[in-house]
Amino acid sequence: HSLGDEPGLTVEPSYIVLPQAVTFSALHEKHFDDFTAGSWRQVPWQFGTQQYWLRLTITNNQAEPRSLVARFDNxxxxxxxxxxxxxxxxVQHSVQLRD
Incomplete structure (x- = not known):
């Protein structure tokens, strides 16, 4: 991801690697507190059947709404x-993006 240091925003990345695919509902219900806090550069990427979930907790520390653009290049x-x-x-909104 590429967000840089945006003034007025706090960005907290975290990730979890699961041995098999789960739905978002199952992830949210069973694993939501199991994410590892830290840079996505620490994710142990490898080929296989595991499923990677990446989470960004973004907090706007200013009173006015902010626009945000993220680039995911992996x-x-x-x-x-x-x-x-x-x-x-x-869940307030969801979207699926493909390569």
């Missing part, structure tokens, strides 16, 4: 599902 990511959650961790 040759191992062919399918990107984006979920936007509210403060209560409820």
């Amino acid at each position: 040759h191992m990511v062919d399918n990107l599902l984006e979920y936007q959650l509210d403060e209560a961790s409820q």
